[in-house]
Amino acid sequence: MAAISWANLLVGLCLAPLLPGVIARTKALFAGRRGQPLAQLYLDLWKLLRKGAVYSSVTTWVFRAGPVVGLAAAVAALLLLPLGGAPAVVAFDGDLILLVALLGALRFFLVTAALDTGSAFEGMGASREMGFSALAEPVLLVALAAMARGTGETSLSGMFGATIPGEWATQPHAMLLIVSALFVVLLAENSRIPVDDPNTHLELTMIHEVMVLDHGGPDLAFILYAAALKFWLLGALLVGIVVPLREIPPALAAATAVAGMALLAFAVGVVESCMARLRMSRVPQLLVGAGGLATVALMLELVRS
């Protein structure tokens, strides 16, 4: 059984950078452009890893620790992630708390690294990042709590295991609310369009990109890879709910899960092409709305049982 989990982990580590490529490609499709190659991110990572590094004179060891701890947190979080119905490498009651906390650690060190440079832009990005994540985190946890209430399990692997189809049958509207809430959280956490524009070049409007403005070489590689892993992580949670798996052989389950992820990436691409960015003051309202959805879902679950 453990082999499947490690296999899923490897799949995640390898295919994660593919998803941004898919998103970029769908946006190009909508815009009528050829778009960058699917493996663009792989190439960037390869290029960056072989470069030197330029560190600002102002920064201290905190700046250097940022990317390293960030990537470590992302990979550690991946250890906890079940994919395609198979349990995660490390699965225990309450592992969702550890997952959210690891994302918190990633965010903490990235933000402190940003503030270390002492530039106004990084400060701005850090401030916005903390502001929005302070609202996104509760939504994620309440959504997972609703899932826990529905499935009666407190471990991620248990939740996203075989019981999901039964849940869709008994509580379809609650599950729908959870999916939409998680989708909003995915967009917010990974700086996709409605919340933040990943490939804008105007520092004043950025959130995530401006935080990593001063990183270069291997540091930037680590950060980009961590971001991709984070997208894979939250995507897998969403896919775990949306694609109900019957008792099918694990290899096939993994494949369907990866297909689901690609589909998710395509969906995000579609959303990014059709919508413009929300005004900065609108974003909290979006997150609070998502929070409302998750809470309603939880209430439905509570009332039912």
Add this chain to the structure above:
Amino acid sequence: MAAWVDAILVFAVLTNLAVLGSSRLGLCIRMVAAQGIMIGLLPVVGHWHAVDARAVGLATASVLLKGFLVPWLLHWALVEANVRREVEPYIGYPMSVLIGVASLCLCLWLSARMPLPVAAGEAGTGASALAAPVAFFSILCGLLMIVSRRKALTQVLGYLVMENGIFTFGVALALEEPFLVEFGVLLDVVGAVFVMGVAVFHISREIHSIDTDQLSMLREERR
């Protein structure tokens, strides 16, 4: 002998009303002195047949103190403060007399309801039905004078009238308390009045008037 007692008590009531009604301090002092003398004679008059050394001693002492020593002191304070007339008091003179009469009726009604320890009017006990009501009336008049007058000297007189009331109550109940207490009470009353007199003397010298309005600096501000 009851007739004499009643006469004295009636005299006391009249002096009370007179003091309430008059504005001239010199007159008030003399009237209160007279009341002191008459009340002082009560122990003797009450027990005319069984008069003993104790009663006579008490009577002479109170007559001497209340009739002569205290009025002399108050006169000396009056002269020192060279004040003739009570400045207009909080409650007007006619009004005070009216209140006096009303309180007399109240006292009569009250004492009728209140059981007196000694059957009223028994011969030889010196207690007469009038004693208790007159005593309460004097106390009320004393309080009224203290509360309604402005001059410090009048307040001393009010206190004296109140003491006379309480003294009549004591004698009226024909108490056989030993001699010492009677005399001690007398001594204290006079002592209190004496100290008050000295205080009035100082007040007049300190603030050149014995009007208690000057004496109202110590208060809590209503910020």
Add this chain to the structure above:
Amino acid sequence: MHQILAGVALVVVGGVFALVADRWSGRAAGVSAALGLVLGGAFGAAEAIQVLLGVTPTPAAIRPEWAFPLEAASAAMGVDALSAFFLLPVFIVPALAAISGVVVMEEFAGHKAVGVFWFFFCLLAASLAVVMVARNGVLFLVAWEVMSVAAWFLITFHHESDRARDAGVIHLIAAHIGVAFLLGFFLLLAPGAGGLDFDTIAAARRATATATATASDQPTGGAMVVAPGVLFILALVGFGTKAGLAPGHVWLPEAHSAAPAFASAVLSGAMIKAGVYGLARALALIGCWEFWWGPTLVVVGIATAAYGALLALAQRDLKRVVAYSTVENAGIMVAGFGVGALGMSSGSAPLALLGFGGGMLHALNHAAFKPLLFLVTGSVHHAAGTYGMDRLGGLMKRMPWTGLGAVIGAVAACGLPPLNGFVSEFLIGLAAFRAEAAQPVEVAAPLVVVVGGLALVAGLVGAAFTRSVGVAFLGHPRAPEAERAREAGWPVTAPLVLLAGCCLFLGMAPVAVLPLLSRAAAVVAGMDGQIAGDVLRVAAGPLFEMQPAVLGFVGLVILFGWWRARLLARREVRTAVTWDCGYAAPAATMQYTSTSFTQQIVDLFGVVVRWRRRMTRPAGLFPTSAAVETLAPDPVTNELFAPAFRGAARLFRRLHGLHSGHVQVYVLYIAFTMLLVVAWKMG
């Protein structure tokens, strides 16, 4: 028991020596006090750990013959697992803080009463220990108030500043009103002639609890005269004000920011625990559990935590941020107790033990990282002379050890994985999630508040501490004082490193702490230590299974750090100026300030924080100066207590007119009273 008393005696002797040694030099006073505290602390902590580990059987309560003026009072003292657990921070934190304090206090040696300060510092530590050990209501209250009065002298050390004086007075008033409630609690706990000894009370209540288990709580045995609900409210308010629960927290930020930093470390690290210990002891003493206690504790706890986190965001003073985070952590501890109470009232032992265990472990963790943060602020103030974050910056380069301590403290305070803050929040979260998933609705509903609340609080506290560490320690120094800041000597940094080590140890190996926890939680839950140990080992299973993931995370950090070093080994690493869009002269003031960083979040919760912004707009064609200043006074003080106190004072002053100054009126009062009395009694 005798070792602990010896420890307390040593601490007091240290204090007295400090008072005497002040004649020669302030430093001598500091050293003697620190010596007393360290030796006494070592003695006491040793025995406390032995009791907790069950090495020595919990010593029977000693009851020395002592002619107290009140016969209900007796000097009964005893140590059980609960007391021993809370004795740890009480003995260790003051000792560490004193070492760091000796240096800080030296500069005041000449012109301030340093000896008196050290005496009351030691008296505070000693009275804290006595509070934890007291087994009699009156002795408990006397030690409790001596603790508050000693803390007052620490808070008003800089009494020339108005803020410190007001903080001292507010602290004393809050403490005294708390004692008023505690008086009610202890006296109503065991009405009747019986003394106020905890053992007799516990036995009596347990007897009547079983007797009236079925009937309503009408008194049969006489011991249960008052409904347990009333006792619970009295205890919650009484101990809540000391622990810093929401409406009663108003004194805490003022007091902790007025006292010298290392004294605040003791106030936060040890004194707040007295409130939490008191609440635990009260719950244990009351003996029965009603269904509505759990939800009340949870709601009050989470509300306090969110309120504290929000206010921490809105502060500009480093020390007030740390003080408000104490309020937040107190909220989390009480929320843990709430989860435990829910477990007790719903009869599920694992939930109860997890809840109480989580709450108490958070108290221990808080006693590790909060003094670390306060010592950091103390070291910053000692070096840069100010607490204001907007006049600091770039201290990490100039004070590396303090900087490291600050980062570790911040990570622990935010409850992030490798460190101890996360472990206790994980326990409480686990209990909440498990109950929420499996228990019936009325138990699960309040736990949703815990789940959502903890997540929101984690987000807010994360923002608060990233801002504090970022603005104060990183970036360019914003003022000349920050420029000149230098690390103080080893006595200041050694305790920092030691406390950081504690945080790391507790974070990485929570397994070691579990046995200590189970016996203490058993006392509150009223269960036997052994059974509780087994139940908790099963319930806290995930704590063991989590180890690999956390160790994996740390291993990955080391792996990637080594990988990047190898990558960069052969390549050229240059330093340059931070990317500034090519702007010619970037200034330090262009960096984000403390309030601008958190403005976005705080505006969201504007209705709660209600901060005021004073703005001088740029005027004229060529504006010379413009400034914006935001102030965040504590809304509870400003909107609730201040108007109430002012209104009452105005009403009372209006009544002063009764003393009008005229003799006539006074005599009228006598006559009126006489009339009233006669009418009442003779009518």
Add this chain to the structure above:
Amino acid sequence: MLLTLILLPAVAGAAAFIIPRDRARRALLIAAALAHLGLTVAAGIWPPAPVSGWLALDGLGYLFLCITSGLFLCAAVYAAGYLSREEPHPRQDFFEGGQWFHNAPEAVFTGNLLLFLSCMTLVMLAHHFGLLWVAVETTTLATAPLIYFHRHHRSLEATWKYLVVCSVGIALALLGTYILAAAAARASADGVRVPVTLEALVENAKRLDPAWTRAAFLFLLVGYGTKMGLAPIHTWLPDAHSEAPSVVSALLSGALLNGAFVGILRAAQVCSAAGQGEMCHDLLLAFGLVSLGMAAVFVVGQTDFKRLLAYSSVEHMGILALGVGIGGTAAAQGVVLHGLNHSVAKGLLFMVAGNILGVYRTKNVGEVRGVLSRLPISGALWVLGILAITGTPPFGAFMSELAILKAALDAGRWGVALGYLAALAVIFVAMISTAAKMAQGSATGADPAGAAAEPAGAPPANLGPHAAARGSPATSRGQHGPGAAARVREPLSAYLPAAALAALALLLGLWLPAPVKSALDGAAVALGGIK
């Protein structure tokens, strides 16, 4: 033995009037105080025989006699130092600017002090109600000149009010005594006469006419209540305490109020023996609560720290009345201990207030700051005193207030307990914020050493209260000077008695020596009689 107890201070008082040389008179004062304390303690060890039923030493009397005697000794030591620092010649009153005043002759002051002690002893020993009334009246007359020691406008006003209010009150008490005598007269059937003494009355209390005993108790309660300072008939207390010299205020609060309280307790003993105990409880409870309420109202926003202490006395008398009102032995022990605690703490506070007044020359709380830095010893004692009087542990008052609260709660009187705790809380808030503002902060106030305009021939600066004012009286407000005002040398006699009282207050909170415990129990038994 009892007679010597009374006559010793009286004779010393008379001698004090005659002795011309001040130094000898002060020595006599201290010697008489010491002798009196010695005699009291001796009377405790070898209880003397009562004198013809009128004078007797029971538990209650003995305890309050000890308190009065001990407090008088401390006051005597303080007064000796205080008088030596006072200037007899006229000087400027620093409150009302232009008015000059001079002190009363020192002989009058010392003499009256000693007469006061002998009257208080008489009050404690008197078991005959008439004698008790005479004793209480003489205490009023003895203290009137003491209040008027500084012969200026305000103290004269205070004295006048004290005399009028107390005399009216005492007159009512006289009426009560007469009614009691009347009731006794009716009870003395078949020839045997029942004297108006405590033992006789209690002995055949059953035969007393219930209506008359109730009426007697009402008048005695209101009469002696005026003297004891129970609200709303406490009006003389704040004025008298704030205008009298601090040592007199200490004696007024610490001893005089207790004397009146003993009077009420005697009446209550008789009344409860006659079966009217329940009425006494209600009345005392009512007066207690009203006093606590009034004290709480007047303490808030009080700007004069001596009036603050005066209202605190009203509060504590309220607590004593409340304790007796609740009834039962536990409450009785609380009341007795509280009487002791209050006298000790209040004496300490007034003496320290005198020191502060002497240096800062203002009673306005707003203008006094930094006492801890200017008068370190007095400042520390001030803070300890305030903590003691507000019933903060580890001081004694906490234990006694706790006992009374426990009795109230055990008796199931929730309303009373709630009101009691609320009033105590309000009073603590008001007093601690005032006292803390005074004690801490950088010192203000005129610098006695180096004011610029030194009036010619003025004696060298020293600590004497009302010491010659330097320059304009407004110096205390105007002149803060760059640095905090210098630290003032405090003479031993100014703080030694206060320090002794502070130590006693702390001791009473933590440990009770055996003799004190037996005295307290003796008094509690007598008080417990009021079921």
